[in-house]
Amino acid sequence: MSHETLQSKPHRRFNPLSNKWVLVSPQRASRPWKxxxxxxxxxxxxxxxxxxxxxxxxxxxxxxxxxxxxDVYIFDNDxxxxxxxxxxxxxxxxxxxxxxxxxxxxxxxxxxxxSKTMPELxxxxxxxxxxxxxxxxxxxxxxxxxxxxxxxxxxxxGCSNPHPHGQVWAGSFLPDxxxxxxxxxxxxxxxxxxxxxxxxxxxxxxxxERIVCINDDWVALVPYWASWPFEMLLLPRTPISxxxxxxxxxxxxLARILKELTTRxxxxxxxxxxxxxxWHWRPANGQPSEHWIMHAHFYPPLLRSATIxxxxxxxxxxxxxxxxxxxxxxxxxxxxxxxxxxxxxGE
Numbered sequence: 228m229s230h231e232t233l234q235s236k237p238h239r240r241f242n243p244l245s246n247k248w249v250l251v252s253p254q255r256a257s258r259p260w261k262x263x264x265x266x267x268x269x270x271x272x273x274x275x276x277x278x279x280x281x282x283x284x285x286x287x288x289x290x291x292x293x294x295x296x297x298d299v300y301i302f303d304n305d306x307x308x309x310x311x312x313x314x315x316x317x318x319x320x321x322x323x324x325x326x327x328x329x330x331x332x333x334x335x336x337x338x339x340x341x342s343k344t345m346p347e348l349x350x351x352x353x354x355x356x357x358x359x360x361x362x363x364x365x366x367x368x369x370x371x372x373x374x375x376x377x378x379x380x381x382x383x384x385g386c387s388n389p390h391p392h393g394q395v396w397a398g399s400f401l402p403d404x405x406x407x408x409x410x411x412x413x414x415x416x417x418x419x420x421x422x423x424x425x426x427x428x429x430x431x432x433x434x435x436e437r438i439v440c441i442n443d444d445w446v447a448l449v450p451y452w453a454s455w456p457f458e459m460l461l462l463p464r465t466p467i468s469x470x471x472x473x474x475x476x477x478x479x480x481l482a483r484i485l486k487e488l489t490t491r492x493x494x495x496x497x498x499x500x501x502x503x504x505x506w507h508w509r510p511a512n513g514q515p516s517e518h519w520i521m522h523a524h525f526y527p528p529l530l531r532s533a534t535i536x537x538x539x540x541x542x543x544x545x546x547x548x549x550x551x552x553x554x555x556x557x558x559x560x561x562x563x564x565x566x567x568x569x570x571x572x573g574e
Contacts, residue, residue: 244423301334307331334394337391384527436558440491444464445480502525508522
């Protein structure tokens with residue numbers, strides 16, 4: 228199939244990380260839209276909000292008081308999804324199975340400034356976030372096989388508080404997405420004796436058509452098999468299985484590409500671009516991990532503007548994930564944006 232055909236005719240693409248397919252329908256990209264339109268948030272958040280549960284010195288919903296923190300601030304989640312003292316409720320009765328879980332959930336405030344999301348932070352501040360990720364993983368992997376670091380940005384994405392922050396959920400089990408990626412990467416490595424994602428990033432660098440940002444150590448690209456319109460995958464260019472393996476230089480270059488990636492997101496529609504992002508890396512289960520390449524997924528819901536979002540409904544829920552705009556078109560749109568934040572350009 229020619230490149231021109233891929234950009235104009237419906238086809239399916241295979242995701243080797245999940246062993247699933249996605250239906251691509253580029254001919255639908257120009258269809259008229261009369262669906263739900265979100266109201267664009269125009270006001271600027273203050274640098275401090277006395278009603279915010281995450282701002283320095285404020286009282287949280289639990290009644291606990293935040294420290295007067297000056298940079299990254301970490302605390303135990305007051306409404307944890309997984310508790311350290313899980314109930315003994317293992318059950319196996321035919322089709323009815325229950326498994327006890329235990330874990331630890333934390334919140335990471337990126338900055339004391341209520342108004343500054345990641346693209347608006349300086350490189351040094353983003354490095355401190357990376358250091359916090361490394362610290363938390365190292366502490367929690369001693370007890371739990373999977374440590375999930377993630378961020379939900381924006382009301383449209385279910386974020387309950389606009390103060391820039393991320394979360395860490397560590398659990399006594401290997402979640403479905405992690406288990407699936409572990410299985411597929413392991414099968415590829417056993418067959419070809421090379422990490423799947425390392426081979427993939429090398430091929431993408433040769434082609435360049437889906438790459439949005441690149442530096443000496445990292446690549447941010449719209450995956451060939453992307454499901455969400457402006458989905459991105461952030462990958463190292465060398466075989467690194469976990470963030471604790473990074474050198475200081477690699478952490479610095481990671482901070483730089485995170486700033487550029489999120490800046491291009493914001494500049495696409497001149498808004499604080501919402502997304503869910505999270506890191507995947509080798510499980511801390513004592514098993515061989517040479518097949519693992521650490522990576523971050525970015526799943527943004529916006530489709531055509533700051534006010535129109537993609538919904539995974541209907542065919543996507545009942546049959547197979549589907550997208551309109553091709554990954555190559557999405558990557559070009561992001562590449563064509565400025566790497567200087569729109570607020571600094573007066574737009």
